[in-house]
Amino acid sequence: MKQLAIIGPTASGKSDLAIKIALKLDAYILSIDSLSIYKEIDIVSAKPSKEELSRVKHFGINVLYPDEYFSVDIFISLYEEVLKECKEANKNLVIVGGTSFYLKSLMQGLSRLPDITQKVKESVSQELKKPACLLRKTL
Numbered sequence: 001m002k003q004l005a006i007i008g009p010t011a012s013g014k015s016d017l018a019i020k021i022a023l024k025l026d027a028y029i030l031s032i033d034s035l036s037i038y039k040e041i042d043i044v045s046a047k048p049s050k051e052e053l054s055r056v057k058h059f060g061i062n063v064l065y066p067d068e069y070f071s072v073d074i075f076i077s078l079y080e081e082v083l084k085e086c087k088e089a090n091k092n093l094v095i096v097g098g099t100s101f102y103l104k105s106l107m108q109g110l111s112r113l114p115d116i117t118q119k120v121k122e123s124v125s126q127e128l129k130k131p132a133c134l135l136r137k138t139l
Contacts (some may be wrong), residue, residue: 001087002027005095005103015048018096022056025092030082031060032097038066059111060086060097072105079106 004021005013022029031037036047040064059082064070086093090096095103 001090003038003095004092007032007096007100007103008045008098009053010098014098015046015052018046018049018094019056020096022092025094027092028057028059028082028086028089030095031058032080032095032102033060034097034099034102036061036097037063037066037070037075038132041066050063057091058068066071072102073110076104076110 002025004025004027006018006021008014018029021027031048033046035041037060039069048058052058053061057109060075060078082093095106
């Protein structure tokens with residue numbers, strides 16, 4: 001199984017190229033556009049048309065409603081599911097979009113967060129109970 005990523009700015013022809021390559025390489029497409037993942041957000045994103053979606057199987061399009069939580073770790077889980085489906089169907093994968101952070105996270109993983117001690121958690125919890133104090137510290 002082969003994987004290919006096409007990354008670039010809005011309206012640079014990424015989607016058209018991805019479809020041409022997917023048809024040639026017998027591949028599925030995974031969108032890494034930060035807005036295409038959302039249902040009902042159609043104006044500011046360049047989602048594939050219904051005709052384009054019918055030509056090549058796409059993932060990562062119209063998955064969530066705008067009020068639903070999404071993060072890069074959820075995206076990585078989606079990628080892993082897509083990868084499994086590609087392997088089962090003996091398909092290649094074309095990853096396409098403008099959110100290079102998603103691709104970077106797939107290639108390099110996520111940075112490990114430091115451990116937060118119970119003492120720090122308690123201190124922050126106490127500070128959050130005094131919003132006026134927090135305001136003075138930030139100004």
